[in-house]
Amino acid sequence: MSDNKRLLLISNSSQYGRGYLDHTEEELRSFLGGVKRVLFVPYALKDQDQYERIAAARLAQMGYALESIHRAPDARKAAESAEAIFIGGGNTFRLLKTLYEQRLLDVIRRRAEDGMPYIGSSAGTVVACPTMKTTNDMPIVEPPSLNALGLVAFQINAHYIDPDPNSTHMGETREVRLREFHEENETPVVGIREGSMLRVEKGTTVLKGTTGAKIFRRGETPIEIPPRAVVDPFAESRSK
Amino acid sequence: MSDNKRLLLISNSSQYGRGYLDHTEEELRSFLGGVKRVLFVPYALKDQDQYERIAAARLAQMGYALESIHRAPDARKAAESAEAIFIGGGNTFRLLKTLYEQRLLDVIRRRAEDGMPYIGSSAGTVVACPTMKTTNDMPIVEPPSLNALGLVAFQINAHYIDPDPNSTHMGETREVRLREFHEENETPVVGIREGSMLRVEKGTTVLKGTTGAKIFRRGETPIEIPPRAVVDPFAESRSK
Numbered sequence: 001m002s003d004n005k006r007l008l009l010i011s012n013s014s015q016y017g018r019g020y021l022d023h024t025e026e027e028l029r030s031f032l033g034g035v036k037r038v039l040f041v042p043y044a045l046k047d048q049d050q051y052e053r054i055a056a057a058r059l060a061q062m063g064y065a066l067e068s069i070h071r072a073p074d075a076r077k078a079a080e081s082a083e084a085i086f087i088g089g090g091n092t093f094r095l096l097k098t099l100y101e102q103r104l105l106d107v108i109r110r111r112a113e114d115g116m117p118y119i120g121s122s123a124g125t126v127v128a129c130p131t132m133k134t135t136n137d138m139p140i141v142e143p144p145s146l147n148a149l150g151l152v153a154f155q156i157n158a159h160y161i162d163p164d165p166n167s168t169h170m171g172e173t174r175e176v177r178l179r180e181f182h183e184e185n186e187t188p189v190v191g192i193r194e195g196s197m198l199r200v201e202k203g204t205t206v207l208k209g210t211t212g213a214k215i216f217r218r219g220e221t222p223i224e225i226p227p228r229a230v231v232d233p234f235a236e237s238r239s240k
Numbered sequence: 241m242s243d244n245k246r247l248l249l250i251s252n253s254s255q256y257g258r259g260y261l262d263h264t265e266e267e268l269r270s271f272l273g274g275v276k277r278v279l280f281v282p283y284a285l286k287d288q289d290q291y292e293r294i295a296a297a298r299l300a301q302m303g304y305a306l307e308s309i310h311r312a313p314d315a316r317k318a319a320e321s322a323e324a325i326f327i328g329g330g331n332t333f334r335l336l337k338t339l340y341e342q343r344l345l346d347v348i349r350r351r352a353e354d355g356m357p358y359i360g361s362s363a364g365t366v367v368a369c370p371t372m373k374t375t376n377d378m379p380i381v382e383p384p385s386l387n388a389l390g391l392v393a394f395q396i397n398a399h400y401i402d403p404d405p406n407s408t409h410m411g412e413t414r415e416v417r418l419r420e421f422h423e424e425n426e427t428p429v430v431g432i433r434e435g436s437m438l439r440v441e442k443g444t445t446v447l448k449g450t451t452g453a454k455i456f457r458r459g460e461t462p463i464e465i466p467p468r469a470v471v472d473p474f475a476e477s478r479s480k
Contacts, residue, residue: 016408046423091420133380138417139373140424142386146379159411168256170434171399177378180331183286184380194410 003203004115006031007151009125011158011192011209013089021058023195024121027208029062031199032084032117037065039082043098044090044123055088069102079107082116089122089158092135096127097143109149118151122158125192129155134181134189136174152200154233155181160191160214175222182218188233189216190225198231205231243443244355246271247391249365251398251432251449253329261298263435264361267448269302271439272324272357277305279322283338284330284363295328309342319347322356329362329398332375336367337383349389358391362398365432369395374421374429376414392440394473395421400431400454415462422458428473429456430465438471445471 008024008031015023032038038059042051052068059066066086072078079085085108087095099105112118112128120128126135127148134155163173172180178189192198195211206228207213213225215233225231248271255263272278278299282291292308299306306326312318319325325348327335339345352358352368360368366375367388374395403413412420418429432438435451446468447453453465455473465471 012410014410016410046420094420094424133378133382135379136411138421139375139379139386140417140421141373146382159409161409161411169399169401170252170254170256171376171401177380180286180334181378181380184334 005112005151005200005203006115006117007112007128007200008117008119008197009128009152009156009192009200010119010121010197011125011160012194013121015195019058020054021121023209024197025062027197027199028119031119032064035064035084035117037067037083038119039078039085040066040068041085041087041095041099041124042068042070043102044088044092044095046094051088051090055086059086069104075102075104076107079104079111082111084117084119085111086119087121087124087127089124091140092123092126092132092137093139093141093143095123096132096146096148097141099127100144105149109151112149112151125156125158125198128152130187131155133185134178152198152205153187155185155187155189156198157189157191157216160193162193175216178216182216186218188218190214190231190233191216191222196227207231245352245391245440245443246355246357247352247368247440248357248359248437249368249392249396249432249440250359250361250437251365251400252434253361255435259298260294261361263449264437265302267437267439268359271359272304275304275324275357277307277323278359279318279325280306280308281325281327281335281339281364282308282310283342284328284332284335286334291328291330295326299326309344315342315344316347319344319351322351324357324359325351326359327361327364327367329364331380332363332366332372332377333379333381333383335363336372336386336388337381339367340384345389349391352389352391365396365398365438368392370427371395373425374418392438392445393427395425395427395429396438397429397431397456400433402433415456418456422456426458428458430454430471430473431456431462436467447471 042048056066128151193211196209282288296306368391431454433451436449
């Protein structure tokens with residue numbers, strides 16, 4: 001079975017000390033190639049006009065035109081005809097709720113499965129997963145379901161952060177939260193650190209960026225993944 | 241209208257460098273007074289037997305007997321006849337989902353409104369609010385609704401943590417998350433730091449513990465609350 005999906009799933013759009021999307025520019029250009037026009041989905045932030053301005057200015061610097069879906073007279077039609085799509089970060093609950101309200105999930109899923117380039121950042125990366133159950137966000141609104149696009153078969157935790165050995169805070173570390181996820185769910189999770197992204201093409205997932213990632217599987221010791229490695233969260237465990 | 245509710249809403253059950261519930265012991269004793277037997281709700285953790293053992297041993301040290309609701313043949317009846325209730329921390333989504341599955345929300349709400357002492361810690365504190373929309377937890381399971389007990393009219397953020405000025409992490413700070421909450425909701429939020437708790441009696445909420453709290457209201461600068469202060473998140477803004 002051929003797999004036409006082309007996905008670029010970014011952990012974070014802003015890296016410490018750098019400008020919006022700067023650390024992703026090389027990968028974005030190589031991923032988008034000859035694309036002229038990108039459909040932007042700003043639903044994860046409240047101020048969609050401002051979000052559009054920032055994203056449009058940054059993409060213009062790279063030579064891409066941006067159209068924001070929140071201005072389209074018919075959001076579904078805009079997704080239907082988009083050359084490529086970029087779903088920006090923010091609050092994942094707000095993003096997914098709006099995708100449901102606009103009845104966009106099936107259209108985006110089908111277009112991505114047919115090969116339309118899909119770029120997600122942070123919340124936009126999490127909604128590419130089977131569910132949004134590995135988000136870090138606060139549930140400020142209630143989507144009708146936590147089920148998401150399912151463009152990849154595994155879960156992603158964006159902004160993955162290692163435990164701080166000097167912390168005195170007693171709230172759960174990210175690793176503890178993901179262990180709790182696996183108390184209730186079977187699906188493997190790829191925790192991508194800020195500065196990392198996953199590029200999915202021809203059915204293969206490759207880790208891009210400089211900071212590495214970690215694979216979490218139920219009942220197993222997490223596995224560190226170096227930059228440029230092929231990522232296969234369903235492979236036979238290497239820790240057994 | 242008389243308000244019989246008696247609530248002790250704890251930010252965290254374990255404080256850095258101290259044992260389980262140690263930093264709450266004095267307040268717990270004063271709050272429970274002559275109570276002999278506490279009904280424990282361990283639903284926020286996966287291993288309920290172990291959670292029961294830890295809580296029972298700690299309460300026994302203070303002279304209180306503990307019965308865990310997960311062993312009761314009829315959970316609703318156990319709540320109906322409880323002398324006092326203690327809902328422990330863990331994952332708030334898992335806790336609320338189980339409270340719904342066991343059809344416990346109405347019973348606990350009514351008993352607490354009638355004056356049964358209610359102790360919550362972390363997740364157990366958050367479910368005392370109108371909704372669980374100010375949790376820090378990962379949505380590892382999907383409760384039928386985010387609506388919770390509503391024993392207080394405001395929201396609480398447990399384990400509240402101030403922004404770290406040295407952080408290079410780009411994920412949202414707690415303050416940013418609460419600002420996002422207020423982009424979508426009107427209800428004031430009390431962020432109680434680890435080491436703090438709220439005691440509600442005769443319609444008055446007092447901040448206990450040593451570390452203080454912060455009140456967040458939509459569109460206003462957050463207000464710092466010192467230990468021992470009366471907390472009124474709905475009072476006319478002091479920042480205007």
